[in-house]
Amino acid sequence: MNIRPRRNRKSAAIRAMVEETKIGSEHLIYPLFLKDGSNIKEEIHSLPKNYRWSLDRLLPEIEECMKLGIMTYDLFPAVDENLKDKIASYSYSEDNFYLKAIRKIKETFPELVLMSDVAMDPYSSDGHDGLVENGQIVNDATLPILNKMAIAQAQAGIDIIGPSDMMDGRVGSIREALDLAGYTDVSIMSYTAKYASAFYGPFRDALNSAPKSGDKKTYQMNPANKREALLEAQLDFEEGADMLMVKPALAYLDVVHLIKEHFSIPITAYNVSGECAMVYAAAEKGWLNYDIAVGEILLSMRRAGADAILTYFAKDFARLIATK
Numbered sequence: 001m002n003i004r005p006r007r008n009r010k011s012a013a014i015r016a017m018v019e020e021t022k023i024g025s026e027h028l029i030y031p032l033f034l035k036d037g038s039n040i041k042e043e044i045h046s047l048p049k050n051y052r053w054s055l056d057r058l059l060p061e062i063e064e065c066m067k068l069g070i071m072t073y074d075l076f077p078a079v080d081e082n083l084k085d086k087i088a089s090y091s092y093s094e095d096n097f098y099l100k101a102i103r104k105i106k107e108t109f110p111e112l113v114l115m116s117d118v119a120m121d122p123y124s125s126d127g128h129d130g131l132v133e134n135g136q137i138v139n140d141a142t143l144p145i146l147n148k149m150a151i152a153q154a155q156a157g158i159d160i161i162g163p164s165d166m167m168d169g170r171v172g173s174i175r176e177a178l179d180l181a182g183y184t185d186v187s188i189m190s191y192t193a194k195y196a197s198a199f200y201g202p203f204r205d206a207l208n209s210a211p212k213s214g215d216k217k218t219y220q221m222n223p224a225n226k227r228e229a230l231l232e233a234q235l236d237f238e239e240g241a242d243m244l245m246v247k248p249a250l251a252y253l254d255v256v257h258l259i260k261e262h263f264s265i266p267i268t269a270y271n272v273s274g275e276c277a278m279v280y281a282a283a284e285k286g287w288l289n290y291d292i293a294v295g296e297i298l299l300s301m302r303r304a305g306a307d308a309i310l311t312y313f314a315k316d317f318a319r320l321i322a323t324k
């Protein structure tokens with residue numbers, strides 16, 4: 001035998017020397033759920049270790065996570081049912097607690113990167129990402145609503161807009177609206193290949209944002225399709241996205257890889273709620289080693305080509321590597 005791959009694995013030092021993929025806390029984006037009020041830290045039953053936070057409790061949490069090296073946070077609002085309506089008007093209203101929180105967080109920690117969610121579902125009485133008319137999700141009439149939402153978030157000081165709605169043309173529409181309003185420095189990380197997935201279940205529990213009727217298959221992608229992801233990526237790229245996201249991540253690593261090969265802007269993978277919930281549940285039962293499984297999962301996303309990873313594991317993983 002001339003070639004014995006095991007020689008390059010014979011000690012920890014050699015293994016480290018030839019390690020191909022690195023992952024650090026700088027690659028992590030931590031999704032956080034925000035609720036109006038004070039002194040709230042409610043655990044999400046289908047997503048243990050994750051909470052709905054009121055702003056006063058969230059600020060020290062962010063500070064703790066920053067000490068672990070996490071610098072980017074994606075905020076999602078859990079909105080009271082009686083503030084929801086057909087047109088998601090609370091999403092851009094003056095007294096929106098989410099917009100106030102963005103302002104306060106950026107004021108308190110100007111060095112961190114804040115990302116938002118742009119879609120109607122947390123604010124919509126229909127629970128859909130777009131406007132519902134006669135049972136249909138209408139594309140073009142949704143765009144001005146998304147624009148207003150994005151501008152309100154930019155005004156509040158957001159660094160990165162995250163359109164998660166999958167309407168056609170929304171990246172270009174939001175880019176133009178932001179630029180016209182003078183927010184040329186606000187970035188867009190578009191949810192490019194977002195599949196209609198069962199793995200969003202715990203997230204919808206967290207925000208109580210599940211569709212009131214029907215499903216999201218007329219706008220989110222068919223899990224069977226891969227080439228279509230290239231079309232979505234091409235459109236978002238041409239419309240001015242700064243970064244492209246694939247979501248979910250774990251069951252779609254081939255798509256992460258494909259988009260990374262074809263586009264020269266950063267690619268992010270969203271390790272969604274259901275993917276994390278499976279690991280929490282198995283670890284709780286003692287069926288796998290949580291720390292090792294999490295490391296392996298996040299590494300798989302980096303290896304597939306993700307530059308950054310949105311994950312509910314962010315804090316645990318950052319703590320793990322900080323203490324290693």
Ligand code: PBG
Pocket residue numbers: 117118119121129164165199200201202203204216271272273274
């Ligand atoms: C809503 C949105 C969803 C997620 C992020 N933004 C859910 C959905 O499309 O129904 C899912 C994130 C997760 O499951 O962690 N536009």
